[in-house]
Amino acid sequence: xTTETREPRRPRGGAAPAAPARSETQQxxxxxxxxxxxxRRVEKALTAVAGVERASVNLATEEATVVGPPALxxxxxxxxxxxxxxxxxxxxxxxxxxxxxxxxRRVEYRxxxxxxxxxxxxxxxxxxxxxxxxxxxxxxxSLRTGFVHTAFFxxxxxxxxxxxxxFYQGTWRVGRHGSTDMNTLIAxxxxxxxxxxxxxxxxxxIFAGIDGIEPAVFFDTSTAIIGLVLLGRxxxxxxxxxxxxxxxxxxxxxxxxxxxxxxxEEFEIPVKAVQPGDVVIVRPSEQIPVDGEVxxxxxxxDESMLTGESVPVPKGTGDRVFGATLNITGLLRIRVTAxxxxxxxxxxxxxxxxxxxxxxxxxGLADRVASVFVPIVFLxxxxxxxxxLLLGPEPAFTVAxxxxxxVLIIACPCALGLATPTAIMVGTGRAAQRGVLFxxxxxxxxxxxxxxxxxxxxxxxxxxxxxxxxxxxAPDAPVDPDALVRLAASAERGSxxxxxxxxxxxxxxxGLALAWPDTxxxxxxxxxxxxxxxxxxxxxxxxxLAGRGARAETRGATRLDLLAEQAAExxxxxxxxxxDGVAAGVIAVADRVREASAPGVRRLQxxxxxxxxxxxxxxxxxxxxxxxxxLREYVARVRPEDKARLVRERQRAGHTIAMVGDxxxxxxxxxxxxxxxxxxxxxxxxxETAPVTLMRPDLLGIASAIAVSRATMRVMxxxxxxxxxxxxxxxxxxxxxxxxFFTGLLDxxxxxxxxxxVFGERGFLNPIAAAxxxxxxxxxxxxxxxxxxxxxxxx
Numbered sequence: 001x002t003t004e005t006r007e008p009r010r011p012r013g014g015a016a017p018a019a020p021a022r023s024e025t026q027q028x029x030x031x032x033x034x035x036x037x038x039x040r041r042v043e044k045a046l047t048a049v050a051g052v053e054r055a056s057v058n059l060a061t062e063e064a065t066v067v068g069p070p071a072l073x074x075x076x077x078x079x080x081x082x083x084x085x086x087x088x089x090x091x092x093x094x095x096x097x098x099x100x101x102x103x104x105r106r107v108e109y110r111x112x113x114x115x116x117x118x119x120x121x122x123x124x125x126x127x128x129x130x131x132x133x134x135x136x137x138x139x140x141x142s143l144r145t146g147f148v149h150t151a152f153f154x155x156x157x158x159x160x161x162x163x164x165x166x167f168y169q170g171t172w173r174v175g176r177h178g179s180t181d182m183n184t185l186i187a188x189x190x191x192x193x194x195x196x197x198x199x200x201x202x203x204x205x206i207f208a209g210i211d212g213i214e215p216a217v218f219f220d221t222s223t224a225i226i227g228l229v230l231l232g233r234x235x236x237x238x239x240x241x242x243x244x245x246x247x248x249x250x251x252x253x254x255x256x257x258x259x260x261x262x263x264x265e266e267f268e269i270p271v272k273a274v275q276p277g278d279v280v281i282v283r284p285s286e287q288i289p290v291d292g293e294v295x296x297x298x299x300x301x302d303e304s305m306l307t308g309e310s311v312p313v314p315k316g317t318g319d320r321v322f323g324a325t326l327n328i329t330g331l332l333r334i335r336v337t338a339x340x341x342x343x344x345x346x347x348x349x350x351x352x353x354x355x356x357x358x359x360x361x362x363x364g365l366a367d368r369v370a371s372v373f374v375p376i377v378f379l380x381x382x383x384x385x386x387x388x389l390l391l392g393p394e395p396a397f398t399v400a401x402x403x404x405x406x407v408l409i410i411a412c413p414c415a416l417g418l419a420t421p422t423a424i425m426v427g428t429g430r431a432a433q434r435g436v437l438f439x440x441x442x443x444x445x446x447x448x449x450x451x452x453x454x455x456x457x458x459x460x461x462x463x464x465x466x467x468x469x470x471x472x473x474a475p476d477a478p479v480d481p482d483a484l485v486r487l488a489a490s491a492e493r494g495s496x497x498x499x500x501x502x503x504x505x506x507x508x509x510x511g512l513a514l515a516w517p518d519t520x521x522x523x524x525x526x527x528x529x530x531x532x533x534x535x536x537x538x539x540x541x542x543x544x545l546a547g548r549g550a551r552a553e554t555r556g557a558t559r560l561d562l563l564a565e566q567a568a569e570x571x572x573x574x575x576x577x578x579x580d581g582v583a584a585g586v587i588a589v590a591d592r593v594r595e596a597s598a599p600g601v602r603r604l605q606x607x608x609x610x611x612x613x614x615x616x617x618x619x620x621x622x623x624x625x626x627x628x629x630x631l632r633e634y635v636a637r638v639r640p641e642d643k644a645r646l647v648r649e650r651q652r653a654g655h656t657i658a659m660v661g662d663x664x665x666x667x668x669x670x671x672x673x674x675x676x677x678x679x680x681x682x683x684x685x686x687x688e689t690a691p692v693t694l695m696r697p698d699l700l701g702i703a704s705a706i707a708v709s710r711a712t713m714r715v716m717x718x719x720x721x722x723x724x725x726x727x728x729x730x731x732x733x734x735x736x737x738x739x740x741f742f743t744g745l746l747d748x749x750x751x752x753x754x755x756x757x758v759f760g761e762r763g764f765l766n767p768i769a770a771a772x773x774x775x776x777x778x779x780x781x782x783x784x785x786x787x788x789x790x791x792x793x794x795x
Contacts, residue, residue, distance in 0.1 A: 023053065028064045028075065030057060031104075032084040034170060034233075035182035036417030037374050041174070045082040049074045060421035083173035083181075105237065112234040115163040119227030122155050123768075126220035149201040149217050156219035160194050164226045180374040182414060186229055188378075189408035193767060194222040196401050218402070218767070225409055225771035232775025236414070236782055253324035253345060258289035261333065271323075271339065278336045282327045290323045291343045292334035299330030303696075351437045351693070352428055360441040362716060363420040369724075377411040377731070384735040392736075393762070402767060406734035410770035411727060414778035419719035422785035427712030430788050434704040435695040443691035445716075447675050447709035449656040453604055453702060454647060454669070456661040457615035457625060458591060460679060461699070464498050466591035468506035469572055472563045473585040484585050486512040488577050491530035491537040494520035499575065500528075502589050503539075525616055525639030527575070538578040539587075541618065550578035560586055568620025571628070598629045600699020605630075607706055610655075614638045614646065643669035660694075660702060677702060711791045719781045726777045734770050739763035 030042055039057045042064060046055035052068035064086070066075060079086035167190070170183025197217035258271050261279045271289050274280065279295065282288050288301065300312035303325045312328055315321055321334055322344040340346060381404045388400035424441045431438055438444045458464055471481045479487065489507035492500035494517055507514055517530040517537075527540015529548065538548055542564070560583055564574035567588040575587045604611050613634040615622045622636035635646065647657050647669050659673035670676030670690045678690035679697045694701035742751050742763035751759045758769040 023051075023068060024070055026066045026068075026070065028066070029087040030062055030064045030079060030084055031087070032170070032173060033057070033059055033062060035059070035414045036369075037181045038084065038174075039417055041082045041179055041181070042079055042084055045078040046075060049078050058421050059417040060425050081177055083170075083175075083177055083179065109234065109237050112230055112237065115166075116227055116230045116234055119159050119163045119223055119230060122159050123220055123224035123227050126152055126155060126223060149197075152217055152219040153198065153201050156194065156197070156223050159223045159226055160190065163230060164190055166230075167226075180378065182374070184374060185377060185408045185411055186225070189405045189767070190222045190225050192401060192408075193218045193225070193405050196398075197222070221402075221405070221767045224768040225405075228768070228771040228775045229409075232414075232779055235775075235779045236418070255287045255289040255324060274336055274339050276336050276338065280334050280336060282332045282334060284327060284329055284331065286327055288321050288323055288325050288327055288332075288334065290334070290336045291338040292321055292336045294319050294321060294332055295335045296333040297331050299332050300328045302326040302328055348432065348437060348695070351439055352432045360420050360424060360445045360716065362445065362720070363441075365720075369416060373411070373416065373727075377408065380731060380735060381407040388736060399764060403734065403736050403764060406765045406767045406770040407731060409767055410730050410734040410765070410774050414774075415719070415723035415726060415781045418778060418781050418785075419723045420716050422782055423712050423715045423719060423788065426785050426788040427708055427715070430791065431705065431708040434708065435701055436705045436708060437693040437695060438705075439691045439693075443675055444709050444712060446656070447658070447692065447705055448713045450609060450658045450675055450706055450709075452610045452612065452650055452655045453658045453660060454643070454650075454673070455611065455613050455699070456643070456659075457613050457617065457622070458498050459697070460660055461597045461613060461625060461629060462591035462593050464591065464697070466498050466502040466573070466589045468502055468587055469590045470567070470588040471585065472588070474560050474583050476582070477584040478579055478582050479584055481585075482510060482512060484577055484579075485510060485587065486514065487532055487535065487537050487579060488539050488575070488587060490515045490532045491517050491520070491528060491539055493517060494530065495522060495528055498591065499573065499589050503575075503587065506587075524641065525637070536578075536580055539575055542576060545576050545578050545583060548578070548581075550581055550583050563588075564618075565620065568618050569624070571621050571624030573617050573621045593625060593628050594698055596698030596700050600701075600703060601629050601631060603700060603703040604706075607703060609706065614643055616640075641668070644672040647672045658702065658706075660699075677705065707792070711788060715785055715788055718784055722784070723777070723781060726773075730770075730773060734765045736764060738765055 033039060033042065036059065039059050042057045043055050046052060046057075046064060046066055049068065049071055051071065052066060055064060055066045055068075057064045064075075064079075076086045164187070167183045167187040170181065171187040173183075174181050175184065197219045200217050255271055257268050258274050259281045260267050260269055260274060261281055266281055274290055280290060280292070284299070294315055294317050296317065298314070298316045301315050301321060302312050303322065315332070320337075321327075321332070323339075324345045338344070341350075384407050385400045385404040388403050389396050392399045420441075424444065427444060428438050428441075431444075438447075455461055458466075468485070471485055473479075473481060473484065477484070485503065485507050489503040489512070492503045493514060504514065515533050517532050518534075519531045521529045523529060523540065523544055526544040526547075527538065529544075530537050530539075538545055538550055542561075560576065563586045564576065567574040567586065570588075570590075572588040572590040575589060577584050577587060601611050610633070611631055613622070613626055613629075613631050615625070615634070615636055616638055617625075617636055619636045622634050625631075626634040638646070643659070643661075647659055650657050651672075651674065656675075657673045658675040658677055659669045660677045661667075661670055661679070670678060675692060676690035677692045677694060679694050692705055694705070738759045739762055742759070750761050751763050758766055
């Protein structure tokens with residue numbers, strides 16, 4: 001079970017009420033579900049528990065997500081009353097639950113395979129009798145009443161009671177609580193065919209009196225239906241296993257041991273025993289076991305297993321590394337920062353699993369239909385039986401039984417239940433392989449509609465690691481270049497902005513000793529004001545210096561303006577610095593454009609998406625970067641609060657907006673956008689705000705996110721169209737529409753021989769064909785979803 005705690009809301013005004021039970025997001029494994037009706041039943045049972053705000057159940061993952069108090073015993077009792085089994089946390093912790101579930105699925109798959117082999121083997125043996133009746137009619141006639149039917153019964157009985165026992169179990173689980181599901185349809189349908197055949201075998205005079213003719217038996221029908229339905233479930237189980245391959249592949253990346261350095265000695269210990277603050281040694285060609293920071297050594301690290309980026313990333317002292325990535329060339333000493341559930345890999349797995357367990361909004365229609373599907377099918381089957389019994393051709397009773405059985409068997413709530421969850425599972429897994437993490441299915445559905453992408457420049461289009469490229473002094477500067485850099489860098493030590501980090505790195509490169517600012521104030525969109533060693537330092541744009549009264553002689557002011565303009569024309573950002581109220585100089589900072597930015601912009605434009613860059617920089621640097629990556633539109637001198645405003649303005653104009661950013665100041669815009677996309681190398685605030693995270697910092701990932709969303713939604717609509725269309729079209733055919741078509745519309749006395757295996761001689765749908773169609777329906781939905789594993793979603 002995974003848990004995310006949320007603080008309860010306090011009413012406005014008055015004293016705080018007695019503390020209610022805290023609300024948590026909890027996930028459980030639910031066993032025994034087979035169709036969409038089961039999903040609705042479990043959701044209703046969980047929602048009825050006191051305090052539960054909402055409950056969502058996923059058929060493909062067999063998981064329930066509940067938002068409410070941790071009433072574990074009540075949840076288990078509610079699910080049990082509905083006819084299913086819920087695993088409590090003490091029975092199955094996160095890793096153990098997954099392993100136990102996989103093992104149970106393997107056991108179930110082997111059992112299904114045995115039942116399928118026996119059922120279809122018996123069905124084939126019984127069906128083989130038909131050609132013999134054509135070749136040796138006299139032998140058939142002489143054996144029919146004495147031996148053949150009894151032999152058929154002996155062969156079919158084990159199939160009905162052993163292979164078909166799972167349907168009776170499922171029927172009892174829900175039936176004792178007054179409910180029905182797909183098991184009920186199959187159990188009633190096969191029992192009707194089997195029971196009719198038993199009576200026809202041992203008391204044929206009963207039906208002879210009803211229909212006036214010697215009755216036939218349908219043991220081959222009941223055995224074939226059971227075999228084909230079980231075959232469908234077996235193929236479905238196999239496909240379900242394949243839909244979760246992406247998560248299993250991520251989990252398999254987890255290293256098991258780490259080499260820890262302690263008192264100058266190396267010890268190899270299990271990863272779960274490693275603690276934050278430990279130092280681990282990683283040699284070339286070894287997997288990095290934990291998240292951490294390099295404290296010694298340089299190397300290239302293959303992070304493709306997490307980000308999808310195949311090019312190794314250079315790492316050195318101070319750089320972050322992540323567990324499960326591969327150290328390629330050098331020896332690294334790494335100080336551990338996160339292990340276990342706090343590691344990047346664990347967070348990725350958690351995000352993917354949460355997304356796979358969530359529901360897309362379009363699933364709501366299927367859920368509403370599923371809630372009444374089985375009762376409606378029973379009603380249609382009952383009306384079919386009565387209609388053909390009263391109005392049908394002879395033998396009316398036999399025709400009525402077979403048509404009712406065909407209706408019960410061909411109805412397929414499975415396809416409705418699997419249509420969207422399987423597509424979400426495969427789609428989110430495919431996205432994860434491309435370095436794109438969707439937090440929930442709603443974001444996956446919404447991303448397909450994106451028509452405008454707003455990009456923050458620093459750290460998104462550019463590398464986010466700017467460097468100082470020049471330091472220029474004003475003619476009357478009260479400091480020298482080193483002192484200017486030292487004061488500016490000391491002042492900026494309180495800022496999280498990438499330009500502040502660039503100044504600090506430049507001071508360190510020059511070997512300057514930095515001081516901590518005595519006071520610090522960030523002026524949004526303009527710069528910073530600080531006091532360092534008793535001196536007032538301003539660092540920012542011209543408006544900041546003018547607003548704070550920083551003075552410069554005319555010649556000096558002209559010189560500073562010229563230097564700033566020249567830097568801007570080169571695509572650099574000029575940072576004006578004033579010391580003790582005197583304009584002292586300009587420090588030019590440049591941030592290199594990422595190699596993938598221009599291809600990413602072109603790819604987004606090819607998808608019909610408008611791309612707009614937002615930056616707090618001046619017009620010159622903004623224009624230079626926009627031209628470098630091929631952007632037609634950009635907005636310069638944007639303050640943090642302006643980003644959210646720009647998002648809302650374009651939304652009001654009818655656009656679906658994606659906001660892409662990596663900093664704390666991007667969080668409001670990320671939250672305001674229709675789809676917020678955070679760069680994974682950015683801050684945790686941005687990643688927690690955004691429903692989509694890119695694990696590698698390039699714009700091609702945005703194109704991949706949109707492409708995955710569009711491909712997944714196409715598959716969802718195809719699945720839903722097939723699931724609804726199948727049931728809407730074939731249930732009437734099973735009810736006898738084929739007979740009316742052939743004898744009424746076409747006015748033929750006998751169905752063409754080619755169609756007789758499906759419609760018989762008179763146009764009534766063969767229940768065996770109905771079973772095959774039902775099995776094909778759910779399997780086709782799974783297979784269609786699995787196509788996403790190879791869909792082209794490259795950026």
